[in-house]
Amino acid sequence: MPPSEPTAPHFRKPLLETPFHARARELSQIDQFVPWAGYNTVDVFTTVEQEYFAIRNASTLYDLTPMVKYRVAGREALEFLNRLVTRDLRKLRVGRVSYVVWCNDRGHIIDDGTVFRLAATEFRLCTAERQLDWLLDSAIGFDVEIAEVTTDIAALAVQGPTSCYILKRFGLEGVERLKVFEIGEFSVRGRPLTVSRTGFTGDLGYELWMRPADAVAIWDELMAAGRTRGLRAIGSQALNMARIEAGFLMPNIDFMNAEHTVRLGRGRSPLELGLGWLVDLDKPHFNGRRALIAERRAGSRRLLVGLDVAGNKPAHNALLYAEEAGRREVGSVTSALWSPTCKRNIALAILEAPHFAVGTTLWADIYLNRELVWERRMAKCRVVEKPFFAPERRRATPPADR
Amino acid sequence: MSATAGTRRYDCIIVGAGHNGLACASYLARAGRSVLVLEANERVGGAAITREFAPGYRVSAGAHLLNQLPRALSAELALGEHGLEFAAQELPTTAIASDGAPPLPLGAAGDAPLSALSPRDAAAYPAFRARLGRFAKVLYPLLDSIPPRLGTSDWGDRLALVKLGWRIRTLGRRDMRELLRVIGMNAYDLLSDEFETPRLKGALGVDAVLGTNFGPRAPGTVLTLLNRLAAESAAGPMPLAQPKGGLGALSDALARVATAAGASIRTGARVASIRVVDDRVAGVTLESGEAIDAARVISSADAKTTFLKLLGPRHLDTGFVRRVDHIRSAGLAAKLHLALDRLPTFPGLDRARLGGRLLIAPSLDYIERAWNHSKYGGYSPAPMLEVTVPTVNDPSLAPTGRHVLSAIVQYVPYETRNGWAADRAPCLEGLLALLDAHAPGLGASVTAAELRTPADLAHEFGMSGGHWHHGELAFDQFYMVRPVPGAAQYATPLAGLYLCGASCHPGGGVMGLAGRNAARAVLRGAA
Amino acid sequence: MGSTTGASGDRNDVVIIGAGHNGLVAACYLARAGLKVQVLERNDYIGGAAVSRKLYGDFTYSNCSYVCSLLRPEIMRALELPRFGLQVIPYEGGCTMMRDGGHLALYDNHDALRREIARHSPRDAEAYHRFSTDVIRQCKFIKPLLMREPPDPTSFKPRDLMELLYLGQRLNSIGEDRMYDTIRFWTMSAADFLDEYFESEIVKAHFAGSSIIGTALGPRSPGTAYVLLHHYMGDIDDTVGAWGFARGGMGAITAALTASLEASGGSVRTGAAVEQILVKNGRTTGVALASGEEINARLVISNMDVKRTFLKSMAAEHLPADFLTAVRRFKIRGSSGKLNIALDGLPRFPAIPEGSPCIRGDLHLTDSLEMMERAYDDWKDGRWSQAPYVDMLIPSQIDPTMAPDGKHYMSVFVQYCPYELADGPWTAAKRKAFGDTVIDAIARQSPDFKSLILHAEIRTPWDIENEVGLTEGNIFQGELTMDQLLFNRPVPGFAQYRTPINGLYMSGSSTHPGGGVMGAPGANAARRVLRDLGRAS
Known part of the structure; x- marks a missing residue:
């Protein structure tokens, strides 16, 4: 049983808990939790104002574990992903992250997420919704292996103007050299840690990817390191405020997975969502390309x-x-x-x-x-x-x- | 066959020299296109070939009778002038029995044997045939046209739908109601409502399920029956025919038509992949590595093979690939080829009927039970058979005085739970016993026997699943949704790539209409 | 002896034959429109196949239909059924127990369900989302058609043409891709349909169950995907939570309908078996009871199935030959049986985890499509399934009115059971053997089951026909196959609740949109009657 699996059977407690859940419970003043991708997560710890201003003026810790993660690896992992998403991932170097969207045949968005190129033929795809079904059907004809690894990796977002300082103080030597969308591998007191300079706040910030077994210790050490820099745990509401300011889109709020819409005309193309800069029509065929060309020609x-x-x-x-x-x-x-x-x-x-x-x-x-x-x-x-x-x-x- | 190799660029490359590929090539070449037909095997014909299966014995290795070739098509292509001759035409169909009952002829009205079995059935039969005949005539134009798309703003599509509706209305209210009712029915109920004689019902049921993965109780089998009858209605009043030299002779004639029209045909040229440049077809690459350029590639291979193997999913969208992947194409029809050292004797059967089509399907329940086994990975111990003895009409297929028996055997699955290595011998043994029970002494006269399972046929003819129709013929894979939405008008999502094989509308059977409709679609697309 | 409920007077506007749910629904609508309505019921109790019966001790059996799922919300609202006492308690899931001791449960909670399916296949857990989206898309398309009269495609009447146009526009409005999906959905087999979503055999088997209930088809028969959808219709939009137990058993529905009817001045007379529908000069004048009594009415609505109405309750001379042939050829096939079991306690099912609420839902034993298809093969050969598909419910867990404290009532719907056996007519011994087959199958998943049985009522299609009057005991009054849906149901040209006899209408499940305790045929028939009387609503 993975460490994040609660002991109660799913029919009694349908929501999972992340490895940080005990800490979240301790810090939560108002017990305001919301389900997110099958996990019970904090909506607000104290007040949404306090948490929001910490993003912009101090630093924040946000439990990112429920973000759905897939390991995509194999000889044709790049080709597979490049056919899946609208961006040209051939340009994505090892050690870099790319924000991507992917479409159905009609050129309507299924989901957005990030692709981490961990090695030449190994990637991590982070998505908002689970979609193994779509990924596996997209893999027909490609030499690639796809597996969900959400429970294998705990994740924390450290975001805010003082986040870099806190991470250095926590022990991530050289983290200040990480550029936006760059990935760094670190080890802190014997605990391996992957850090990417990514985030959903539009501010300075990093995301930390770790073994679930190390999760609580890292949380505690980060909190200790951030004490003098106003680090505080935040919930999803404050993050949502920051992401609107940053102009980031939220699935099921700003658009719906087109494959899950019931009514005609509810699908949205990346062009319609103002994400045309993510669509690379010059690369080899990808899902929805022909529809997007037609849309570009006719106008959205x-x-x-x-x-x-x-x-x-x-x-x-x-x-x-x-x-x-x-x-x-x-x-x-x-x-x-x-x-x-x-x-x-x-x-x-x-x-x-x-x-x-x-x-x-x-x-x-x-x-x-x-x-x-x-x-x-x-x-x-x-x-x-x-x-x-x-x-x-x-x-x-x-x-x-x- | 002529082998015009070269580095020139063609207007059209046709993958596969089956009858649909050749028909398509002929029409395109006649329309002035430069056409190259590429055939993987050493001979043209695809599943319409004549092959030696034992020294001196030749047989139509796939389809063994011609019943659906529209007269208009053979006239347009002047097949007769290009060497197509018939060993026999207007062949009769007879339901035979193993229990000593006299053979039951089908076809002509008021046959004495049927009257003896059931005066009621004998009286009902002509009206039934006439009614289905009227339905078939109304449906035929459907087979002979490119299916419309739904929900588009294209007036051509809308007009096609309106015309279809209008045509059905021309039947008159009574027939129209009946057509709209029976078309969704199963053959078992339709025939049981009309008739009482088990062997008559069984024999009529054969046409509803032959080549499909369904038993007669499956709803939709009246549709397959009507589809067949519609095709036959354009082939003549008594459409069953046997080309001289086997079905390969038809393919040879088609190849001559194509060549005469200016098409080139290369055999032994297996297409390994369809090449794509800038998201449109650029040509093909042969297994030898040779690349040939063309503006259009028209594949007579089945949809799965074309899209998933030759083109590759990476040039297509996931939703489309998913639909292609879901095409049901598991074949259940096997071929049995026997070399006989003498003419078999079926009691009560005269030579004229012996040279026709013989059916072993004593009842609808018999067929249904035969199907049952195949659902669970077994072959039928008591299968349904369509038997021909082609040497009765065409002695050239065997050494003098010797004979060939060719039978379509249903239901034999693509793979069995035990594997064909273990099952082949007992399956063949059972078939010989079954035939021997219908023609005493036949077993002893067999000098060579060949059982071609759907897996064998899939390998020989390059059809995924070994399905006759390159994919099940059922409502959900029919007309506007055949082979899949997005490729039902012969054009495909990839510019320049077309389909022209049996996986397209109107399906398998040696009809040539898929090839002809595809040629129209190509010419329309180019216009 | 029979009795009359509610007010009874001399002159009837409408006589309705059969106090099943559709007859009562039609009666309620007509009574509310001010007509004088008399419902005649052959049995001594009201309800047809939606009944609660006390056949053993203080147990209440829903001894025919057993689930309240499809009853149209617009009918519940219009006839004020909650006011007249109808209470529906939703299922808490469902479960298929596996032969290897495993199980697949269905839970209402989205996350619990995902994790449950993921135990069998992570991929299927996510394919489920696609599956339910596609099913809902189709249901949304079909749902409005349920409460409408199907148009006659051969007619040039403005109303039919408009209705055809409406259908065309509705279809058009779902978009090109969905139209193709619709064509495929209506015509595929459940097995092929499910293959396009799921890889796990148990997941497919669980969902396939609803595609065969009440039909003489197997999961591999084309057209069964539609039946699956027919059963899903209760799951969308305004009918959320509609899958449930009627408190007090299925008779509670017909009791509420009766109360609603009486409140509008209609009445039901039980023990009044109609022997003949009276016809004079091509027009009905009323009915004659078995007792010889004649009851006159301007209009007669038959809630009996189409065969019973035209082949058994009137002289053939009144009907056109074509119509009679069509009625004879309408397929009404007995394919299901039913066991109603009184239990001394709640049986244990070791396959179901302790504390799982799924036990308060529908329970099944068929864990593969092959097992289900083989069950159908038995039916084709004229014997009951040796390993039958069962749909079990124990409503007494949440409805104390169904059994004494600590004891339980179990409803076991069984598929397949033929109306006619290959080896001759049903006998008491065969009925018992059929029951034993079912009980043995359940006992394989429940070691203490047999020891808890206090009483078991075993009902074959033959029994259901004889008691309820449904031809061959078919629960839908006719197969739900492509050739018997929409404008073909029950007879092409007579799909609009009218018959060749003036003044005679049909309201049973033989008519569009078919069976299930839905009420739509009754409501549609009433609307047709009112329109013909110039009282269009």
Whole structure:
């Protein structure tokens, strides 16, 4: 039984616990947990404000273990992955990470994730959802082995302006030399550790991959190392705020796995999601390529964009209109946030052509609960460039120490 | 065969010189395309070949009768002028028995033997044949056309659907209702509703399940029956024919047509892969390593072989590959070839009927039980047989005075639980015993015997699963979804690659329509 | 002797033959529309095949149908069945026990289910998502068709053409890929369909179960994927949680319907066996009971199956020859049996883990498609399955009204059991042998099972026909095969609840959309009647 497997049978406790679960329980003040990819994980430890500001102004520890991980290895592992995802992975050097999306035949996104090139013929694919079925069917005709290794690897995200300092102090000598999307192999007090300079906050940060048996000790040592740098454990809510500021997309929020949509027209292509920069039409055939070429030729019918919304009320789930009278519906908000760092009311929204050009003015239909009285407000919005927040420090190598 | 090698670039390369490949080549060459046909074997014909299976004894190694070749197609291609001759035409079909019962002729109305068995059946039979005949005529144009796509905004597709609906309406309300009812039925029920004579029902049931992986109780077997009858309706009122020299003679004639039209044919040239440049077909590479360029490649190999082996999944999308991978193509029809030192005697059978098509399928339950074994990895100890003695009409196939028996044996699985190494001998022994029971003394007259399991046929003819139709013929693999959505109009997701074999609409049987429809699709795509 | 419930008067607008659930549903709708409705039931109890019977001690048997899954929510709402006492308790899963001691359970919780399937195949655990998505896509397409009249494709009437257009547009709206999927889904065998998703034999066997229940087909017969879907229909959208036990047994459904009917002024008369549907000049005038009594009505609705209605309850001379032939050729095949067992305690099933809630769901013993297909082979040869497929439930675990404290009622649905045996008619000895086969099969998974049996009611198709009046004991009043669905059900040209006899309608499961305790045929028939009376709603 893997160490993360709880002792209660799955029909009594359907959710798994990560190796950090005991620590999470200790630190959780309000017992606010949410399921994530089959694990019981922390939504909020203390207050979401405290946790959010730690991301931007100090450092944070986030349990990343539930992220679904596959080991992809074999003679044609590269060819397999390159046919799977839209980016050209032939350019991905050993020791580097790539953010990728992959599509179905219609060119609609199935999932996004990261590919780690651990060796010439060995990769790790991190995904939001489990999809062995799709991966194995995609492997027909390739000499490649695919296995889920989620429970074999515990993972922590250390993110925030002081994260590099904390990791150095924890014992990761030379971690400051890691560039964005680079992988480093370390050993700290006899415990092997893989570190990638990746993250979901849009800030300076790292992700640590370790053996489950080492997980608790590493957590404790990191917390000790970070005491003077404001390190705190955070839950998913705070992370979600940061990722909206960074303009990152969340599966099942900003798009759905096209293979799991029931209704026609709910699939989204990378072009529609503004991820055209991830689509490399010049590489050999990949899933959805022909559909994407056709879409590029005909022009996308919709686009996911950033919105700057008037006022300070987040435009959660708002429908968007072309004019204030609210007659012509042109899209809807997928993620919304009052950004504490930018002091702007921001949103991600999917818009129909031709309303998605930067600078376009739209109107968001926002419903406000004001002491149990609902009010409706048409808020003026403007289509803006993403990301909303991208501090220089996220790329600085070496990063600052404080 | 002519071997025009060269480094020139062709408009079209056709993979496989089976009858569909050759028909397609002929139409394309006639339309002015430069065409090269590549055949892996040393001879053209694919599964329509005549082969020596014992010294001096030759047999049609795959299909052994011609019943579905549309007259229009053979006239268009002038097969007669190119050497196709018939040893016999308008062959009769007879259901034979081992229990001493007289043979039961099928076909002509009001046959005395049927009247003797059941006046009711004898009375019902002509009306039944006529009704199915009307259905078949209405359905035939379906076989002879490129299936439409659904849900597109293409008016051609919509028109095709409307025409199909209209054609069915022309049957009149009564027939239309009946067609829409029976088309989803199983043969067992349809025949049991109409008739009471087990052997009549069994014999009629053969046409519903021959070449399929279904027993007569399986819904959809009326569809396969109608598909066959539709094809036969265009082949003539009594469509069963035996080419002189075996089915290979048809292929030879088709090859002459193609060559005369300007196509080149190379035999012994096995295509190893289809080459792709810039996401479109560039040509093929032979097993020898030789590369030949072409703007279009039209594969008469089955869909699985074409997409998964010759092209390779990496040029296709996962969803499409998944569909191809799911094509059901396990064959259940084996071939039995016997060399006989004398003419077999089936009691009560005159020479004319002996030269026809003989069926061993005493009842629908018999067929259904024969199928049962194959579901669990066994061969049928009491199989259904379609038997011919081609030397009755064509003595050239055997040494003087000697004879050949060719039979389609159903149900024999691609692989058995025990493996064919262990099962081959007992299976063959059982077959000989069964035949001997129908033609006493036949067993003793056998000088050589060859049992070709679906695995053998798969190997010989390069068809995955050894399925006659290059994939099961059933509603879920029929017409607009045959072989898979995305390749049902002969064109494939890869620009320049087409299919023209039996895995396409309208399926197997020596019909040539898949080849002709594919040629139309190629020419349409080029226009 | 029979009795009449509710108000009874002299002149009836409508007489409905058979107080099964569909007859009652039709009656309720018509009574609510202000018609005077009289339901006639041959038996001394109401419910047809949806009954709760006390046949042994203080045990309540749902001795025919046994699961409340398909009852359309729009019917429950319109007829206010919860107000009239219907309570449904959802299943807590389901389980197939394996011959090697293993098991596959189904759990409501998504994560528990994934981990359960992953025990057998990690890949299948994730393929399940694709499977359920595809099934839901198809259900969403089909669901609205259930409560509509199928159009006659041969007709040029505006209504039929509009309905065909509606169908075409609906199909078109699901997109090209899904249309092909729909074609394939409706025509594939369950085995082939499941092969496209799963690799684990036990997973396939578990899901294939619902594709054969009530049909004379095996999992490898084309068309069974649709039957699988037919049973899934209870699982989507507004019917979430619809798979469940009716508290008080299946009779609770028909009891609630009866209460609803009476509240609208209709009545049910039991012990009133209809001998003949009276026809005069091509028009029905009412019915004649076995007692000789004649009951007149403007309209008659037969809730009996189509064979019983036209071949046994009226003179052939009233019907066109083509129609009669078609009725004769309509396939209604007995393929299932039923055991109702009173138990002295809860049997142990060592294969099911301690504490697993799946025991409060449907339990099965068939762990491979081959085992299931072989069970069908037996039926084809005219004998009951030697290793039958069973669908077992122990509702008394959560419904105390079904058995005395500490004791249990077990419902065992058995597939396959022929109506006619190859070796001659059913006898008491054969019935017992059939029951023993089933009990032995269960006992192989439950060592103490036999010792707990207090009483077992064994019902063959022959028994069900004789008691309930369903031809051949077929639970769907006709096979759900391609040739007997939509506009072909029950007779091409008569798929719209009307018959060749003016004033005579059909409301049973022989009509579209078929069987299961769904109520849709009854509701559709009522709508047709009202439309014909110019009272379209």
